[in-house]
Amino acid sequence: MKKIVLILSIAFLLISACMIYLVKVGVSLRSAPIIDVSVISPDLHNIADGVVFRLSPEFQSAHYVIWGFLPQSEDSQKVLELLKAEYEKIFHTPVHLLEDAETASPEEIRSCAKPCWLLLPNKKANELTLNDFIDLKVRPLGLDYFNITWVPFSKVEDVPPYCIEEKRLTLGCLKALAIQEAAKKMKHGHQYFFMKKYNDKDFFLFFGQR
Numbered sequence: 764m765k766k767i768v769l770i771l772s773i774a775f776l777l778i779s780a781c782m783i784y785l786v787k788v789g790v791s792l793r794s795a796p797i798i799d800v801s802v803i804s805p806d807l808h809n810i811a812d813g814v815v816f817r818l819s820p821e822f823q824s825a826h827y828v829i830w831g832f833l834p835q836s837e838d839s840q841k842v843l844e845l846l847k848a849e850y851e852k853i854f855h856t857p858v859h860l861l862e863d864a865e866t867a868s869p870e871e872i873r874s875c876a877k878p879c880w881l882l883l884p885n886k887k888a889n890e891l892t893l894n895d896f897i898d899l900k901v902r903p904l905g906l907d908y909f910n911i912t913w914v915p916f917s918k919v920e921d922v923p924p925y926c927i928e929e930k931r932l933t934l935g936c937l938k939a940l941a942i943q944e945a946a947k948k949m950k951h952g953h954q955y956f957f958m959k960k961y962n963d964k965d966f967f968l969f970f971g972q973r
Contacts, residue, residue: 797818799957801813801956802955803953810842810845810968810970811842811848812849814911814968815849815853817958818909818966822850826908827872827901827907828908831885831886831888832883832913833883838915850878854878861879863882864881864896865887877906885914890965891934891962911966912934912966912967914970915971920942920943955971
């Protein structure tokens with residue numbers, strides 16, 4: 764019995780040491796794949812299908828979904844409309860959309876019924892860095908939420924050397940690293956999308972432009 768306890772103790776220490784090592788060498792640079800690199804359908808509908816399906820548990824539990832979709836392009840506006848329609852079809856609940864949440868008062872956000880979708884500027888809908896909007900207007904309400912940022916791209920970007928050394932990714936570095944990794948699965952002549960997750964609340968929807 765003592766030998767078993769000793770072996771388990773040693774194994775636990777080894778696992779702990781490995782976890783500490785991985786954190787120190789930058790395991791935080793790894794964003795989790797949520798939707799693999801996929802060809803975009805001509806009507807863009809497979810983006811909405813894929814996002815709502817893969818994030819069904821998050822959508823079902825969240826009172827707020829914070830969307831980094833501003834300023835909107837023709838593509839992002841259409842995708843958001845499709846996402847809203849797909850959500851309402853699946854969950855049989857109308858979405859309450861605050862189209863300029865950054866200027867909304869705390870009372871407007873507090874009184875926005877579930878599901879409440881908050882539209883924010885592209886760079887302000889994540890928690891990679893301190894986020895005053897979320898810290899002051901969303902988190903104090905004590906309700907479930909998560910964030911989705913629209914990330915358009917047209918080519919593979921070079922990864923700046925300082926991104927490799929970061930222990931916690933910025934949006935710019937996450938974009939460059941994710942696109943570089945996804946490029947291995949892309950073929951010329953097609954338009955692709957994919958989704959990544961970083962930390963607990965942040966999702967990033969990458970949209971390849973022609």
